[in-house]
Amino acid sequence: MRHQTTHSPRQPLIPLRYALILPLLLVTAAVLLYPIFFSFWVSLHRYELTDLSNIRYIGFRHYARLPDDKSFLNALSNTLIFVVAAVGLEFTLGFVLAVLLHRQKTFRDFYRAILLTPMFITPIAVGLIFRFLLNSQLGIIPHLLGLVGIRIDFFGPNLALPSIIMIDVWQWTPFMLLLLLAGLESLPHEPFEAARIDGAGGWQIFRHLTLPLMRPVILAALVIRGLDAFKVFEYIWAITRGGPGERTEMILYHIYRVGFRFFRMGEAAAMGYVLVVVIVMLALAVFWLLDRLPVILAERRRRRIARERGV
């Protein structure tokens, strides 16, 4: 900073450091901030695409109606089930694969390069591929299962949601693998050697060394993937369109239907804001759970041991 003031022959109107950041601020204001405020404004109005001459301010009435909106609540609960199940499975599988790959010596880079590929391709392609693979008449997987006498309809009422979850697991477990493997590779060696010399077993080392040291990476992986999972849309669009019934109706698909099929923009905008509140609360809960809870539990255990010793 000092360089700039001493070296430049005259003082510029705006200091360079701010001038460099100004274009970003202007573009952000135009493409992010303005739409966000506009969206909130829309959510407070009766704003129908088919009736644009009749836009009326109605306060928070859209929001007040949402707790009684069965379709909205159903979409929200489907989405929550989807996010928890998919992210949970992806994390577990991703961790197992990361630990295995971390130990692997031969072909490690080859395995990694191939296993990571699903996270790079467009979700709509993944949706179409699996719609084809799992289709009852044309698909290879039901055909193979049929050979051993199993007949299941992957997109029937009971299995549609689990099938969508498994498709998400196929595409996004690689993301967990990428982050967790990077985390494992950056762990320091010394504590592990020390533990081994002290005779700790594999599970003990994992539970008391690997997991605590990996906590920041685990937290980041869960939060990033969790936030992203709320955006699920393409698989639903490609395969079920929310059906059968409303079994796989997800929140973003529901907002699309209300806003762009029924043209009720105000209501759809209000749903978007409620979703943001739900997501923020969940993210804070996960942070608390993974960041504070282990500390609290450890503290409680310490006190208990101290008490028992005292007695």
Next chain:
Amino acid sequence: MESVTGRIARNLVLIVALIVVIFPYFWITLTSIKPPDLVAKPEVLFFEPVWDNWREVLFDSDVPRYMLNSIMVGTMAVLLALLVGSPAAYSFSRFRTGGAAFRIGILVAQMIPPAIMIIPIYLIMYHARLLDTIWAVIVAHLTFVLPMVTWFLIGFFDEVPVDIEEQAMVDGCTQFQAFYRVVLPIISPGLGASAIFAFVLSWNEMFYSLLLTGGDARTLPAAISGFWTFRGIELGKMSVAVMMAIVPVLIASFFIQRYMVKAMGRGAIK
């Protein structure tokens, strides 16, 4: 150290994972060259390959045009993001301009769900008469490409030693000249990696593109989402279109994985 059974079990699990990942790619590749009358018969594995699907999709359909739209949208979004993002990232990296608010702002911007962005962007484009133009999609894609590019670039600027710029300024450069004549060329691999990654994000995006365009300006993902009429012949063409959307990205992925680990690791640790 490790037992033989342990090693075998580990390799078995990895090979199964490999098959689960590769099989879908294999299957659509196979379907793209299957004769139309065999597409509906999953049990047939051996046949004389036919290239009609490829010929029709490449030379006698709108798919190449949609691909061109995708390329134009991605290129414009990435160029704009680099133009606006790189000076800002440099300023933050050197002077901590904006401090914690800047860093948090970028992270929050990356997480804003499309659920609250799509309606205002649609209405703005509707009133601006820009619906079904690539400009509508470019603006929508900037909402996630710009924060991502800026975030990546901060990391690359952080790695350039300040001495290099100070030397350049002693030699008579202004700070701004030092930035674009000295520092930018040094981080050009980083610029390239960020550009490829951001381009892939844009290339893969469907939601905004589907709702903001109706016909001419469709990008490839939005266009292939219509390829779902499940008749035999269409499935072969769908496989070709799907491959055109994913093969370029699969190739690019082998080049950007390394950088992604770094950039994401940094985001996770700080």
